[in-house]
Amino acid sequence: MMLKLVTSIAPLRDRVAEARRAGLQVGLVPTMGALHAGHVRLIEQARLECGCVVVSIFVNPLQFDRKDDLARYPRPLQADVAVCAAAGVDIVFAPTVEGMYPGEAECTVDVGRVADHLCGRYRPGHFRGMATVVLKLLQIVQPDRAYFGEKDAQQLAVIRHMARDFNVPVRIEGVATVRDADGLALSSRNQRLAPEERVLARSLHSLLREAERLVAEGERDPKQVTAIASGILPDDDRLRLEYLDVVDPEHIQPVERIEGPVLVAGALWVGSTRLIDNLLCHPSGAPQVAALPGT
Ligand code: PAF
Numbered sequence: 001m002m003l004k005l006v007t008s009i010a011p012l013r014d015r016v017a018e019a020r021r022a023g024l025q026v027g028l029v030p031t032m033g034a035l036h037a038g039h040v041r042l043i044e045q046a047r048l049e050c051g052c053v054v055v056s057i058f059v060n061p062l063q064f065d066r067k068d069d070l071a072r073y074p075r076p077l078q079a080d081v082a083v084c085a086a087a088g089v090d091i092v093f094a095p096t097v098e099g100m101y102p103g104e105a106e107c108t109v110d111v112g113r114v115a116d117h118l119c120g121r122y123r124p125g126h127f128r129g130m131a132t133v134v135l136k137l138l139q140i141v142q143p144d145r146a147y148f149g150e151k152d153a154q155q156l157a158v159i160r161h162m163a164r165d166f167n168v169p170v171r172i173e174g175v176a177t178v179r180d181a182d183g184l185a186l187s188s189r190n191q192r193l194a195p196e197e198r199v200l201a202r203s204l205h206s207l208l209r210e211a212e213r214l215v216a217e218g219e220r221d222p223k224q225v226t227a228i229a230s231g232i233l234p235d236d237d238r239l240r241l242e243y244l245d246v247v248d249p250e251h252i253q254p255v256e257r258i259e260g261p262v263l264v265a266g267a268l269w270v271g272s273t274r275l276i277d278n279l280l281c282h283p284s285g286a287p288q289v290a291a292l293p294g295t
Contacts, residue, residue, distance in 0.1 A: 003081070003084060003085045003089055003090065003091070003092060004090070004091050004092070005081055005092045005094065006091060006092070006093050006094070007093075007094050007095055007096065007099070008095060008096075008099050009095065009099065009140055012054075012091065012093050012140065012141070013140070015090075015091050016052070016054065016091070016141055016142070019051065019052035019090070020052075022051075023051075024050070024051030024052040025049070025050040025051050025052070025144045025145070026050060026051075026052045026054060026141065026142070026143040026144050026145075027046035027047075027049060027050030027052070027053045027054065027143055027144065027145045027146070027147065028046075028054050028055075028056065028137065028138070028141045028143035028145070028146040028147070028170075029042045029043050029046050029053065029054070029055045029056070029089075029146075029147045030056045030058075030133075030134060030137050030146065030148070031055060031056060031057055031058075031080075032057070032058065032059045032060065032073065032188065033057040033058075033059060033074070033075055033076065033077065033080045033094075033188070034073070034074040034075070034076060034080070034188035034191065035057075035079075035080045035083040035084070035188075036178075036186045036187075036188065036190075037178050037186055038149055038151065038177065038178040038185075038186035038187070039055075039083070039149075040083065040087050041149075041175055041176070041178050042147040042148070042149060042175050043055060043084070043087040043088070043089055043147075044087065045147055045173065045175050046145065046147050046173075047087070047088050049145060049173075050143075050144065050145060052090045052091070053088070053089050053090050053091070054089075054090065054091045054092075054093055054141050054143065055084050055089045055091070055092050055093070056092075056093040056094070056095075056137050056141070057077065057080055057092060057093070057094040058093075058094065058095055058100060058133065058137075059073050059075060060100075060129060060130070060133040061097060061101075061129075062101070062105075062108070062125075062128075062129030062130075062132055062133060063125075063126050063127075063128075063129030063130040063133065064126075064129070065123045065124055065125055065126050072192070073188075074188060074191060077094060080092075081094075093140075093141070100133070100136065105132070108128050108129070108131075108132045109128060109131035109132045109135055109162060110128070111127045111128055111131050111158050111161075111162070112161070113251070113253065114127075114154070114157050114158050114161050114251060114252050115127035115128070115154070115158055115252075116252075116253075117154075117245060117247055117252055117253065117254060118154045118243065118245055118247065118252060118265050118267075119154055119267060119276060120154065120252075121243070122242055122243065122267065127154070127155070127158050130155060130158070131158055131159065131162050134146075134159055134162070135162060135166070135168070138163070138168050138170055142169075142170075143170055144170065144171065145170065145171040145172075145173050146159075146170050146171070146172055146173065147173045147175055148172065148173070148174060148175070149174075149175055149177060149178075150174045150175060150176055150177050150278075151177040151185045151186075151187065151276070151277060151278070152276070153249070153252075153263055153265060153278045154252050154265070156172070156174050157249070157250065157251070157252050159172055160172050177277070179205070182202040182205070183202055183205030183206070183209070184198075184201050184202050184204070184205055184275075185204075185205065185275075185277045187275060187276075189273050189274070189275060190273075190275070192272075192273045193270060193271070193273055194271065196238075197238060197270045197271045197273065200234065200236060200238060200239055200270050201268070201270045201273075201275055203232075203233055203234055203239065203268070204266055204268040204275055204276075204277050205277060206232060207229045207230060207232060207233060207241075207244060207266055207268075208229070208264055208266060208277060208278065208279045209279070210228065210229040210232050211225050211226065211229040211244070211246070211264040211279070211281060212264065212279050212281045214228055214229065215258055215262065215264070215281040215282070215283050216281065216282065216283065216284055217284065218283070218284055219258070220257050220258045220259070220283065221257065221258070222245075222246035222254070222255055222256075222257070222258060222262070225246055225258070225264070226244045226245065226246060226264075229244060229264075230244050233268075238270060238271045239268065239269070239270060240268070240269040241266065241267075241268055241269075242266075242267040242268065242269060242274070243265075243266060243267050244264070244265075244266040245264070245265055245266070246258065246262050246263070246264050246281075247262065247263050247265065248262065248263070249261060249262065249263040249280060258281075258283050259283070260283070261280055261281065261282050261283075262280075262281050262283075263278050263279075263280055263281075264278060264279050264281050265277070265278035266278070
C-alpha cells in the first residue's frame with residue numbers, strides 16, 4: 001500500500017474498512033508527532049504484526065496541563081509524514097483539533113487510582129485527557145493492536161486498565177524504550193535541550209540505574225532506594241528532580257517493601273524541559289519478568 005495522509009474521520013474509516021475487506025489486521029500507533037527513533041520502533045513492531053499500519057499524529061490539547069507546553073510542542077507534520085513513509089506506514093491520520101473535538105466535550109475518561117502517583121500527582125488532568133483521546137482513537141480506528149512505548153509506563157498502565165475495564169477489543173502492546181548511547185530515553189522533548197542541558201539530561205538514567213543496582217543488590221526499603229539514588233544527582237541549578245518513586249508496575253501504587261519486580265520512575269526538569277523515564281527493577285532472588293504486565 002502507498003502511504004495515505006488522511007485528516008478527517010470518515011475517509012480514515014473508509015481506508016481502514018478497505019484494509020479489513022482485504023483481510024488485513026490493523027495496527028494503530030498513536031503519537032503526537034515530532035517522530036523519532038522511539039516511534040519508529042513502535043511502527044516497526046506494528047509492521048511485523050499487522051498488514052495495515054495506521055499512525056495517528058495529533059497534539060491533544062486535553063492532556064496538556066500547561067498552556068506554554070502545548071504552544072511549544074513541536075508540530076513538524078511534513079517531516080513526520082516522511083518518517084512514516086520510510087517506515088512503511090500505510091495510513092497517517094492527522095486530524096485537526098476541531099475534527100477531534102467538534103464541540104465542548106461532556107464526557108471524559110475517569111482514570112482512577114492508576115493516575116494518582118508519579119506524573120499524575122504533578123500533572124492534574126493529564127491522564128484523563130490522554131485516556132480520553134486514546135479511547136476516541138481506538139473507537140475511530142478500531143485496530144486489532146495498538147502500540148505504546150514503555151518509557152511512558154504510567155500512561156501504558158492507564159491505557160491497559162482502560163482497555164480492560166471498558167472491554168475495548170484491542171491488544172495493547174508495550175514496546176521497549178529506545179535510548180541514546182548514554183542512556184537518555186528518546187523523547188520529542190529532547191529537541192528542546194540546549195547542548196549543555198543535553199549532557200545534564202543523562203543524569204535521569206543514571207539515577208534509575210543506581211536504583212536498579214540497589215534493588216538488585218538487596219535493598220528492600222523503597223525510601224532508601226530513592227534517597228540514595230537521588231543523592232547522585234549532579235549539583236546544578238538547571239536540574240530539579242520532580243519525583244523519583246518506587247511503585248508496583250501494574251497498578252502504579254507505592255510499595256512498602258520491595259518483594260518482587262518494581263517500577264522505579266522519575267521526572268527531572270532540565271532547565272525548562274521536563275523529562276521522564278523508568279526502569280523495571282528486579283530484586284535478587286525474585287522471579288524475572290521480561291516486560292510490564294500485558295493485556
Ligand atoms: O504518548 C503520546 O504521544 C500521547 O500521550 C498519546 C498516547 C499519543 C495520546 O495523545
